[in-house]
Amino acid sequence: MNDCIFCKILAGEIPSVRVHEGPNAVAFLDVNPMAKGHVLVVPRRHWADLASVPVSEAGDVAAFSELMHTVRAIAKAAIRAGWDGANVLQCTGESAGQTVGHLHFHVIPRRAGGPVPPAFESGAGRxxxxxxxxxxxxxxxxxxxxxxxxxxxx
Ligand SMILES: [Zn+2]
Structure with a gap:
């Protein structure tokens, strides 16, 4: 956990451009944005990925619920701020492209007619x-x- 870049960002040891700070979830701009306004939403608790989120305590369930509502609210806010839509992306596990071992959701604001971000090829899993x-x-x-x-x- 000490080597976790997102924990360091949450602790303020690494700078970030924050757009939201809640009791259990924080959102900041991705330093390598796929599109302008690309936000990362992370839990304050160090959970490695979706499969690692504990549900044994009410506090964990409430924290995860807040995380998901933060993702929802940021997508809604992107539209309110003038974008036309948003992609939400989450990678669990290295096989899925996860590169930071601290659960995070990408919220990527989109404009009509803009380029589609790198994505899975439709039909490749037929x-x-x-x-x-x-x-x-x-x-x-x-x-x-x-x-x-x-x-x-x-
Ligand atoms: Zn962490």
Missing amino acids: YESDAERDAVAAKLREAIAAVFAEEQLY
Whole structure:
């Protein structure tokens, strides 16, 4: 955690251009923006990624809820500030492109007709058959049910 660049930013050891500071979530401009206004939203608590967010204590659940509402509010604010929309991007794990091991959401304001940011190629994950698709869905459904059962949130 001591080597975490976002923890250092939160502690003020590394400068950042902050656009929001809440009790549990902070938003600042990305230093390598994909578009003007590209914001990173991070929890004050050092959670490595989405899969690492603890839900055992009410404080953790409330902090995560605040984080998600901050993402929502920043997307809404981008539109209020004159942009036409926003992309929200989150990477969990190195395989997904995560480069900083402190959970963060990208909120990238967008303008109509602007360039589409680097993205996954549409259709690149096409299934070989309906059976393969259904097997993937079943695998996900089972794992999702297990997570919900384990966490007893809803
Ligand atoms: Zn951290």
